[in-house]
Amino acid sequence: MRRAVAVPGLVVxxxxxxxxxxxxxxxxYNVALWVPIEKLFMTSIGFDAAEIGVMAAxxxxxxxxxxxxxxxxxxxxxxxxxxxxxLAALVVSVTLGGLSQNVVTYLVxxxxxGVFLAMQSGTFDSIVYDTVLEETGDSAxxxxxxxxxxxxxxxxxxxxxxxxxxxxxxxxxxxxxFLTIPFIVAAGVAVALLREPRLQRSDEPVPLRRQxxxxxxxxxxxxxxxxxxALIVLTSLLAQxxxxxxxxxxxxLAAxxxLYGPHWAGLTAGLGLGGVLGSRPxxxxxxxxxxxxxxxxxxxxxxxxxxxxxxxxxxxxxLTLLVVALSIPLLRRLHDAIPSTIRAGVASxxxxxxxxxxxxxxxxxxxxxxxxGVHTAGWLLVVVAAVGAVLAVxxxxxxPARPVAAEAAPVPxxxxxxxxxFAADRFRLPDDPDWPGHWADPPVEWAxxxxxxxxxxxxxxxxxxxxxxxxxxxxxxxxxxxxxxxxSFGLSPTEEQALLGQARGTIRARMEHHLxxxxx
Amino acid sequence: MSVPELTxxxxxxxxxxxxxxTLPKDVAVAAEEHLAGCPGCRAxxxxxxxxINLTGRLTEDDVTNAxxxxxxxxxxxxxxxRRR
Numbered sequence: 182m183r184r185a186v187a188v189p190g191l192v193v194x195x196x197x198x199x200x201x202x203x204x205x206x207x208x209x210y211n212v213a214l215w216v217p218i219e220k221l222f223m224t225s226i227g228f229d230a231a232e233i234g235v236m237a238a239x240x241x242x243x244x245x246x247x248x249x250x251x252x253x254x255x256x257x258x259x260x261x262x263x264x265x266x267x268l269a270a271l272v273v274s275v276t277l278g279g280l281s282q283n284v285v286t287y288l289v290x291x292x293x294x295g296v297f298l299a300m301q302s303g304t305f306d307s308i309v310y311d312t313v314l315e316e317t318g319d320s321a322x323x324x325x326x327x328x329x330x331x332x333x334x335x336x337x338x339x340x341x342x343x344x345x346x347x348x349x350x351x352x353x354x355x356x357x358x359f360l361t362i363p364f365i366v367a368a369g370v371a372v373a374l375l376r377e378p379r380l381q382r383s384d385e386p387v388p389l390r391r392q393x394x395x396x397x398x399x400x401x402x403x404x405x406x407x408x409x410x411a412l413i414v415l416t417s418l419l420a421q422x423x424x425x426x427x428x429x430x431x432x433x434l435a436a437x438x439x440l441y442g443p444h445w446a447g448l449t450a451g452l453g454l455g456g457v458l459g460s461r462p463x464x465x466x467x468x469x470x471x472x473x474x475x476x477x478x479x480x481x482x483x484x485x486x487x488x489x490x491x492x493x494x495x496x497x498x499x500l501t502l503l504v505v506a507l508s509i510p511l512l513r514r515l516h517d518a519i520p521s522t523i524r525a526g527v528a529s530x531x532x533x534x535x536x537x538x539x540x541x542x543x544x545x546x547x548x549x550x551x552x553x554g555v556h557t558a559g560w561l562l563v564v565v566a567a568v569g570a571v572l573a574v575x576x577x578x579x580x581p582a583r584p585v586a587a588e589a590a591p592v593p594x595x596x597x598x599x600x601x602x603f604a605a606d607r608f609r610l611p612d613d614p615d616w617p618g619h620w621a622d623p624p625v626e627w628a629x630x631x632x633x634x635x636x637x638x639x640x641x642x643x644x645x646x647x648x649x650x651x652x653x654x655x656x657x658x659x660x661x662x663x664x665x666x667x668x669s670f671g672l673s674p675t676e677e678q679a680l681l682g683q684a685r686g687t688i689r690a691r692m693e694h695h696l697x698x699x700x701x
Numbered sequence: 702m703s704v705p706e707l708t709x710x711x712x713x714x715x716x717x718x719x720x721x722x723t724l725p726k727d728v729a730v731a732a733e734e735h736l737a738g739c740p741g742c743r744a745x746x747x748x749x750x751x752x753i754n755l756t757g758r759l760t761e762d763d764v765t766n767a768x769x770x771x772x773x774x775x776x777x778x779x780x781x782x783r784r785r
Contacts, residue, residue, distance in 0.1 A: 603745070608710040618708025623741025624748055630755075638755045642764050654764050657756040663721065674723070682717035689752045 196316040200326060202375040203308055204333045209368035210268060210301075211337030214345035214357040215278065222354045223287065232284050236291045241540055243295030244302075245533045251300040252307075252529030253396055257389070260308050260525055261377045267300035268369045272362060279358025303528030305330070310516040310524065311378035316647065323513050324460035331456025331505065339449050376644075378521075387522065396526035399519060400534070408576050409514045410531055415569040416504040416511065417535040418542055419477075422562065423448060423501045426546060426555075430497070433555045436490040447498040455505025464510050467578035474570025477503050481566040485559030500566075507569075510577055603686075627696055634692070641691040645684050652677060653684035707735045712742050716749050 215222070223233065255263040274293035281287040309330060313323045341364075345357050387395075400410065427448060431441060463469045476499065483496040519527045542561075549558040607622040609615075642650060642658075648670075655661045655669070667677050707715075707728075712735050718724045719732050736742055 603713050605710075608708075618710040619739075620709045620741035623709075624744045626744045626747050627751055630751070635755055635758060638752070639759055639763050642756065642759065650764075653756065654761075657753055658759050658761060658764055660757065663723075678717050678721070678723065685717060685749060685752055685756075688756065689748055692752060692755075693748070 196313045196322065196326060199312050199316060199376060200309060202371045203305060203312075204330060206264070206268075206368040206371035206375075207305060207330055208333045208337040209364045209371060210271060211334045212341040212361060212364040213275075213338070214341050214348060214361045215275065215354075216338075217342045217345045218349045218354050218357055221349075225354065226281055226287060227284055228287070236288060239288055239291045240295045240298070241536070243292055244299045245536045247296060247299035248302055248533045248536075249396065249400075249526060249530040252303045252526035253393060253523075255300075255304045255307065255525035255529075256396075256523055257392065259377060260304050261372055261375055263300050263304050263525075264308075264372045265369060267297045267304070268365055268372065270294075270300065271297040271365050275358050275361050275365065279355045299529075302532045303525045303530075306512065306516070306528055307521075307525040308375070308378065311521050314521075315378045318647070320513060320517055323516065324464075324509050327512060328456040328458075328460030328509055331509070332453040335449055335453025335456075338452075339446060342449070343446075392523065392526070396523045396530060399523060399527050400530040406515065406518050408572055409511060409518070410534065412569060412572045412576055413508065413511050413515065413531055414535050414538050415565055415572065416508050417532075418539055418565060419481075419504045419562065419569070420452075420501055420508075421535075421539050422542070422546065423497050423504075425543065426550075426558075427497050427501075429550060429555045430484065430493050431490065434488060434490045434493060436494075440490060440494065444494050444497070447494070448501050451498050451501035452505055455502045456509055458502065459506030459509030464506065465578060465580065467574065470573050470577050473503050473507065474566075474573055477566045477570055478563060481559060481562040485556055485563055504569075507573055507577070514576065603690075624693070625697075627692075630696070634695075637692060637695045638688060641688040642684075645687060649680050649684035649687070652680040653688070656681055657685075707731050709735075709739060709742055712736075712739075713745055716746060720746070720749060720753070 220233075223236075228236075251263055251267075270293045274290045274297060277286060277293065278290035281290060306327060309326050310320065310323055313326050314320055341361075348357050348360065399406065427444070428441070430436075431444060436444075458464075464473075480496040480500040480503075483492055484500075487493055487496070515528070515531065516524065546558045546561060549561065603624070607620065609617060609619055609621045611617050613619075642653060645653065651670070652666055652672075655666045656663070663674060663677055666672065667674055670677075672680070712719075712732060715724060715728065715732060719729070722729075724732060736746065
């Protein structure tokens with residue numbers, strides 16, 4: 182039976198298969214068995230409170246310094262490449278950390294962890310966004326894809342933290358570091374299997390200076406982006422305060438030790454579940470956003486005023502869940518507004534802004550907590566939540582605008598018929614004295630085709646960009662006429678021939694490579 | 702009418718149209734003449750035919766299972782192509 186190609190909406194595009202390596206990698210590198218015992222281990226090799234502070238400063242310095250430059254590098258060179266370098270830095274960090282006998286070595290390990298965090302931030306989200314755009318033609322499924330990514334990340338974190346605690350009970354603390362390494366290496370393998378989206382590749386190379394200027398200008402100046410960036414910074418601020426300072430409330434209330442485990446597990450799970458919640462379409466309704474805003478403010482007010490441990494825990498979990506949920510449609514607004522060529526750079530830059538805001542905010546919270554108690558500091562959160570709620574009601578409701586990247590995207594345009602299958606150097610030059618434009622390296626007839634020829638063709642077809650793939654499937658697999666294809670997709674005959682020629686040419690080149698071992 | 706001469710580089714750019722029989726008449730004649738005297742281009746055409754035949758042996762399941770496509774999204778992509 183023929184597939185109902187001409188009935189819109191019958192089948193749902195899914196970038197799932199292409200994103201599978203991204204999800205696998207995200208799970209694997211979030212497996213960090215050493216996290217639950219890190220402070221214990223640090224104390225055992227001689228850290229005191231002040232030196233732990235120095236380590237925090239090391240991150241605080243390295244991450245914002247490297248983040249945006251590494252994002253720009255990801256845009257210009259390769260997002261996959263930057264992810265691999267990031268994972269290599271993580272292996273170095275964890276190995277050094279596990280080998281550490283003293284404070285200095287561990288600080289170097291922390292430095293490498295900072296390099297990993299800086300290089301990884303913005304890069305994975307950008308890969309997800311551009312893959313969705315490349316596979317489906319728009320960004321409608323981005324929220325679901327990124328929500329899944331957050332879920333997978335938090336499952337990795339929670340599972341490994343539980344496992345790490347258990348391992349540390351039977352093995353030396355160092356073992357948790359070394360046992361983490363195979364997971365990072367496996368994440369590297371997953372990233373290597375990733376087919377990187379090509380949307381960020383521009384036709385003409387942009388000078389580095391101009392790209393840097395455009396990236397920073399976009400982060401700081403773009404009118405329509407400003408409230409989105411401000412809201413991302415505010416929501417990340419609240420999430421980060423919950424993760425870093427949340428336990429202070431427990432201490433202040435002298436909460437029983439038995440509540441610490443569920444509290445922490447709830448916060449981490451909130452990071453993942455918030456991602457799933459935020460990818461729901463209801464997060465575009467004005468009334469849902471208003472309600473979310475009210476609940477956020479109520480949660481912070483509870484933190485500022487309540488003395489009941491259970492209420493404080495619930496308020497923290499709900500707040501974390503909601504700010505992470507809000508961040509999902511926000512992230513889409515951000516990515517929709519920026520072209521692919523500067524995507525990772527801008528995403529990393531926004532993350533840097535978050536860091537730069539968090540550091541003074543954390544100092545103020547620390548100062549107020551010291552002077553007047555954590556509940557007084559809670560009123561600062563009420564202010565942030567209230568401003569965030571108002572901004573959310575302004576920014577989020579309604580359908581998102583069309584992605585700008587889709588307009589600028591170099592999806593295979595029907596160029597004048599150019600056959601990509603034979604490289605230019607297989608012909609003599611146009612000024613050749615004897616045979617200008619004739620074969621220098623002619624193709625040969627393929628004598629015998631092995632059993633795997635068909636499998637090669639199938640892979641080649643599946644790897645084609647979407648428009649070429651659809652055209653060649655209709656023409657050569659379904660054996661429909663040119664007129665059929667043209668009318669189904671609204672193409673001119675010239676455009677149809679261009680796409681078909683490019684598709685067949687690419688398949689031919691793959692076969693030649695397979696049979697003769699030569700590059701096209 | 703004089704028949705234009707094709708080089709190999711020009712011929713391979715027209716293979717799709719040649720096989721579909723959609724070349725303008727004078728170019729089609731030139732293509733046939735070129736082929737008659739050029740074993741390299743005959744091999745190229747033969748490779749092309751092999752590719753088309755093999756692709757024709759794929760079933761719709763072979764190439765659709767992996768990637769259920771939204772036709773409306775695809776239409777957006779095609780419309781965008783046309784606007785360029």
